[in-house]
Amino acid sequence: MQDRNAEPPATATSPHEEESEERFDRLVRALPLGVMMLDERARVTFANPAAAAIFTFDRQRVLGQHVIEPISSLDLERRVEDALAGEASLGPLILTGKGGNRTYAISVYPLTEGGGLSQDHEAVQGALILAEDQTELVAMERARQEFLSNVSHELRTPLSSAKLMLETVIAAPDDEAREIFLPQVLGQVDRLSALVQKLVEQARAQSGDVPLKLERVDLKSVVLPIVRSFAQQAEAKSVDLTLEDEANPRVDVDRDRIGQVVVNLIDNALRYTDPDGAVTVKLSTDKDEAVVTVADSGIGIPFKDLPHIFERFYVVDRSRAREVSGAGLGLAIVKQIIDAHKGSVSVESRLGRGTKFVCRLPLVAP
Numbered sequence: 001m002q003d004r005n006a007e008p009p010a011t012a013t014s015p016h017e018e019e020s021e022e023r024f025d026r027l028v029r030a031l032p033l034g035v036m037m038l039d040e041r042a043r044v045t046f047a048n049p050a051a052a053a054i055f056t057f058d059r060q061r062v063l064g065q066h067v068i069e070p071i072s073s074l075d076l077e078r079r080v081e082d083a084l085a086g087e088a089s090l091g092p093l094i095l096t097g098k099g100g101n102r103t104y105a106i107s108v109y110p111l112t113e114g115g116g117l118s119q120d121h122e123a124v125q126g127a128l129i130l131a132e133d134q135t136e137l138v139a140m141e142r143a144r145q146e147f148l149s150n151v152s153h154e155l156r157t158p159l160s161s162a163k164l165m166l167e168t169v170i171a172a173p174d175d176e177a178r179e180i181f182l183p184q185v186l187g188q189v190d191r192l193s194a195l196v197q198k199l200v201e202q203a204r205a206q207s208g209d210v211p212l213k214l215e216r217v218d219l220k221s222v223v224l225p226i227v228r229s230f231a232q233q234a235e236a237k238s239v240d241l242t243l244e245d246e247a248n249p250r251v252d253v254d255r256d257r258i259g260q261v262v263v264n265l266i267d268n269a270l271r272y273t274d275p276d277g278a279v280t281v282k283l284s285t286d287k288d289e290a291v292v293t294v295a296d297s298g299i300g301i302p303f304k305d306l307p308h309i310f311e312r313f314y315v316v317d318r319s320r321a322r323e324v325s326g327a328g329l330g331l332a333i334v335k336q337i338i339d340a341h342k343g344s345v346s347v348e349s350r351l352g353r354g355t356k357f358v359c360r361l362p363l364v365a366p
């Protein structure tokens with residue numbers, strides 16, 4: 001006889017439990033983490049939408065299939081076998097999907113009869129797979145490492161060459177040695193300080209809370225001194241550097257930061273333009289915008305690289321340019337600064353013909 005006053009049997013669920021189960025179900029469905037459950041023969045019993053998106057399978061069709069069918073990875077299969085033998089595992093897994101190689105952090109746990117994670121080799125009834133897409137994280141880490149090696153290379157090269165030249169001057173302190181080497185030392189020191197300036201600018205931008213010191217300026221007063229400061233460098237390379245001031249737009253900008261934009265663009269233009277080429281800086285207006293254009297007749301940028309050159313640490317194939325490229329920060333800084341001024345920057349380029357950067361900034365209303 002059943003006792004009416006007794007607690008309901010453990011298998012029945014109270015409305016309260018049902019509600020919390022429903023909530024749990026909704027949570028698992030909404031999780032950005034891929035969740036899959038397998039039975040003791042590695043067949044799929046559950047997969048949430050994130051798992052279906054990550055491994056690109058149909059959630060309904062996958063039920064009852066062996067895990068290797070929707071996810072063809074021997075590595076994963078081996079780890080599922082380990083889990084079914086009571087051994088949890090965690091580690092990255094690289095899978096090739098529609099969008100190319102992607103890296104997932106995948107954990108596989110043994111499950112016991114009650115549905116809990118197995119402890120101390122309790123009877124294992126299945127496995128739980130948790131998958132998190134870490135492709136972007138891995139790419140960022142790679143970029144960071146590349147950046148560190150680029151920067152150390154960029155710092156070391158001019159330092160050791162300046163040191164060598166100074167040692168030569170000290171060993172033979174005659175006028176000729178001085179005349180030949182000291183200007184070159186200065187050039188290397190300039191290169192170093194430009195790089196340090198870029199690093200400082202990047203660090204400032206990353207910290208995110210550096211207010212612009214806006215003041216009303218006419219752009220020629222910002223651009224002309226910079227063009228002049230590059231005159232010697234351009235002449236040394238036999239590149240014709242000119243400023244065309246079709247207009248002298250008035251803008252509310254942070255003078256130093258906009259100066260940094262112009263420095264980075266002219267510096268690149270000179271670096272990637274061969275002797276006897278030309279670099280033209282132009283000031284103009286277009287409707288309610290001030291326009292600064294830096295155009296060169298240099299080596300150009302391959303079409304496939306164009307969409308990426310404003311990304312941090314992105315450098316186009318190093319081997320193509322005789323001049324070493326930098327750490328891939330210059331244009332990222334240009335974009336950050338122009339964006340902060342509510343302006344825009346665009347690029348046009350043809351291989352072997354030249355490159356043109358166009359920066360637009362809001363004009364001061366007349």
Ligand code: ADP
Binds near residue numbers: 268298300314316
């Ligand atoms: P870096 O500080 O290393 O020069 P940038 O962000 O300024 O990096 O530039 C990114 C890449 O874009 C460089 O590797 C270079 O190859 C390419 N690039 C930039 N400006 C020019 C240009 N005017 N002509 C040709 N290539 C350019």
